[in-house]
Amino acid sequence: MTLPSVLAQLLMPDRRAVIFAFKGVLAMALALYVAMYLQLERPYWALVSAVFLQIRPESGLVVEKALCQIIGSVAGGVVGILILAFLSAYPVPALGCLALWIGFNSAAASMVHSTNYIYAFAMAGMTAGLVVILVMADASTTDSEAIFAIARARISEISVGAICAMLVSRLVWPVTVKDNLRFHARTAINRTLEYLALELDPDSSRAQRREQTDPILETLVAVNDDSSAAVYEGPEGPGRARAASLLCNRILSLLAVAQILGRFRREHADQVSPAFAGLLSVLRARLRRIVETDSYGEAYRLSQALRRELMDRCAGWEGESAIVSRMGQTAVEMVGDLAVVLRAYNALQYRDRTLLNAPSLKTHRDPLIGAVNGFRTAVVFTIGAFVWIQTASPAAIMLMILPVVFSVMFARFSLVALSSILPRLLVGVVVSIPVALLFGLGLLSRGSGDFEILVLVLAGPYFAGLLVLANQETLPYGLGFCIPFTLITQPSNNMTFDAGAAVSTALGLLVGIGILFWVFRLISPPDSQLLQRRLIHSTARDLRDLDNHDQPEDWFNGRMGERLLRLANYDRAGGSAERHMTDLGFTGLNLGHVSVRLRRLVQDHRSPVVDRRLREWQRVLSDTYLKSARGEVNPEFRRASERLLQAIRRTGEPTRQAAIIEGLFERLAMTLERTAREIAEISPGGIADWVDGADGPRP
Numbered sequence: 001m002t003l004p005s006v007l008a009q010l011l012m013p014d015r016r017a018v019i020f021a022f023k024g025v026l027a028m029a030l031a032l033y034v035a036m037y038l039q040l041e042r043p044y045w046a047l048v049s050a051v052f053l054q055i056r057p058e059s060g061l062v063v064e065k066a067l068c069q070i071i072g073s074v075a076g077g078v079v080g081i082l083i084l085a086f087l088s089a090y091p092v093p094a095l096g097c098l099a100l101w102i103g104f105n106s107a108a109a110s111m112v113h114s115t116n117y118i119y120a121f122a123m124a125g126m127t128a129g130l131v132v133i134l135v136m137a138d139a140s141t142t143d144s145e146a147i148f149a150i151a152r153a154r155i156s157e158i159s160v161g162a163i164c165a166m167l168v169s170r171l172v173w174p175v176t177v178k179d180n181l182r183f184h185a186r187t188a189i190n191r192t193l194e195y196l197a198l199e200l201d202p203d204s205s206r207a208q209r210r211e212q213t214d215p216i217l218e219t220l221v222a223v224n225d226d227s228s229a230a231v232y233e234g235p236e237g238p239g240r241a242r243a244a245s246l247l248c249n250r251i252l253s254l255l256a257v258a259q260i261l262g263r264f265r266r267e268h269a270d271q272v273s274p275a276f277a278g279l280l281s282v283l284r285a286r287l288r289r290i291v292e293t294d295s296y297g298e299a300y301r302l303s304q305a306l307r308r309e310l311m312d313r314c315a316g317w318e319g320e321s322a323i324v325s326r327m328g329q330t331a332v333e334m335v336g337d338l339a340v341v342l343r344a345y346n347a348l349q350y351r352d353r354t355l356l357n358a359p360s361l362k363t364h365r366d367p368l369i370g371a372v373n374g375f376r377t378a379v380v381f382t383i384g385a386f387v388w389i390q391t392a393s394p395a396a397i398m399l400m401i402l403p404v405v406f407s408v409m410f411a412r413f414s415l416v417a418l419s420s421i422l423p424r425l426l427v428g429v430v431v432s433i434p435v436a437l438l439f440g441l442g443l444l445s446r447g448s449g450d451f452e453i454l455v456l457v458l459a460g461p462y463f464a465g466l467l468v469l470a471n472q473e474t475l476p477y478g479l480g481f482c483i484p485f486t487l488i489t490q491p492s493n494n495m496t497f498d499a500g501a502a503v504s505t506a507l508g509l510l511v512g513i514g515i516l517f518w519v520f521r522l523i524s525p526p527d528s529q530l531l532q533r534r535l536i537h538s539t540a541r542d543l544r545d546l547d548n549h550d551q552p553e554d555w556f557n558g559r560m561g562e563r564l565l566r567l568a569n570y571d572r573a574g575g576s577a578e579r580h581m582t583d584l585g586f587t588g589l590n591l592g593h594v595s596v597r598l599r600r601l602v603q604d605h606r607s608p609v610v611d612r613r614l615r616e617w618q619r620v621l622s623d624t625y626l627k628s629a630r631g632e633v634n635p636e637f638r639r640a641s642e643r644l645l646q647a648i649r650r651t652g653e654p655t656r657q658a659a660i661i662e663g664l665f666e667r668l669a670m671t672l673e674r675t676a677r678e679i680a681e682i683s684p685g686g687i688a689d690w691v692d693g694a695d696g697p698r699p
Helices: 003-011 015-037 044-052 059-087 091-109 115-137 144-171 177-199 206-232 237-267 274-292 296-315 322-347 367-391 402-409 415-444 451-469 475-489 499-522 528-548 552-573 580-605 608-629 636-650 655-680
Strands: none
Touching: 003 451, 015 044, 015 144, 015 451, 044 059, 044 144, 044 475, 059 091, 059 115, 059 144, 059 177, 059 206, 091 115, 091 367, 091 402, 115 144, 115 206, 115 367, 115 402, 177 206, 177 237, 177 274, 177 322, 206 237, 206 552, 206 580, 237 274, 237 322, 237 552, 237 580, 237 655, 274 296, 274 322, 296 322, 322 655, 367 402, 367 499, 367 528, 402 475, 402 499, 415 451, 415 475, 415 499, 451 475, 475 499, 528 552, 528 580, 528 608, 552 580, 580 608, 580 655, 608 636, 608 655, 636 655
């Protein structure tokens, strides 16, 4: 089924894949040479470390991943020493503590999004496992000096592989994160501009708009993940990282504000005045012009000119309703955010010290998912430990090492994605076994034992495996091939060429990956409805907590970025055509932005009474959002809005400002009531039945 793609990658690779494979072979050869020169006990672990660093070849990412691997290895080595220091005479409790440590790392890996940080937790679990298991497997290494030597050797081997891969990445045909960031940022901006024009089109469908937002969210998360590695690419790196964070943050603001304008025009066409309709037409036309330009300078000039034109139009309005006045101001604010996005994009290439810093998008951390993933990885390790205790077979050691690493690495993947990844990984393992036994060990056993012969024999299989690894679609095959091939051949200074031991190791790897596959099938995270409900409740809690942060808009954007992507993914996986959960997520984003803008409107007229009414209003807004998600209209929101409006008017707020605030409240009330009606129309068993489920106290 996917064989043609693998063959195409092997027989007709592009230039990028060939360079990637050449650099990978060079890094692995250097790692093996240094590890053998230093007389490390198991140099092949340096090769394993170097393989992991090849998955993303950009130099900044490689440096970050190398540091994460080294830090994770040191932490794992320390934990392994501590376990043995107290429990070396008690194997079962020692293995139990090791299972807890591995489960903890898997749970922690579920709480981060960056692949490099996930590697740190994987290395922490693997290194601790290697130290404890290798000591327990050899009765002669029970003294403290031998235990420390083993821990030092494992850390050294992994560190050598990481450092060598890092050097090759930086010195040989370097690929930078900067270029990747600019490409993804440009893609995100173009898609956002197209979405803005589509959102303002009254004839656009919900499906068309959703087709635009999903890839925007995916691209923003990719930019955010890569931005942390930009700091390792010279003195301009930290500035690029800040610019990337600001760009992601402001694009989320654009999405939120565009939906405010689009929903108002579609859902309340009777309140759209001719002047406001003309403003939206101008806005759409100018956005199209910005999309068509290829020059940053021209795009920025057009955005600034558009902002001035909209401000002039709004200033000339007379007799417009409060809500239309507010919508006009919203359009001006949206174009202002667009100008900031364009400046942030330019700062990815050129320094711009005038840009404000913005927090990066935060990973949505769900302790329930972490607990399930941690338990699942601990079960994988426990099965391997049980087999090892019962059989005392050296092959069983592999059941406790490599499957655990993959379990931690795949902790954040959905079951749908894993059902595609794990079979391909298993195919790679199956292919690696005969290649390692017949080609690798068969040829090496007839060689002279020189390092040059060793590298020449291994270079061919590694080059082929790295070619497959270079493509995202075939990556699991390459990963499943390269690492087992290394662990079966075990290149080192004193190779024994023991066919029996090699076959035993191969079978251990094969069985371990099979166990991993079935454990992932049997122990999966809770159903998507429960997880979506928790996402909605988390959004409601953040709405209530908005006042407790110095930069509430940036903080809220950072919290909502990945949360929106998860809701969209759950909707797609569930086959929902209407995508109600995605809409609920964007509604939450809109409510947060409106809350922030309300505070800006009244910041010069705050009083103890206004502050009290504002806190009450924010609480009612959060509760109303949850009620709307259950299909219920909350009349208390209009009453709370009226109380806050009266308190604001008593402070002497200018009539125009008060009218804008009144329009803001009216627009919010209509949005929440419309959302409640849409959810209520869903058939029994839909969202209205499960958003109210118990998952802890409501905000």
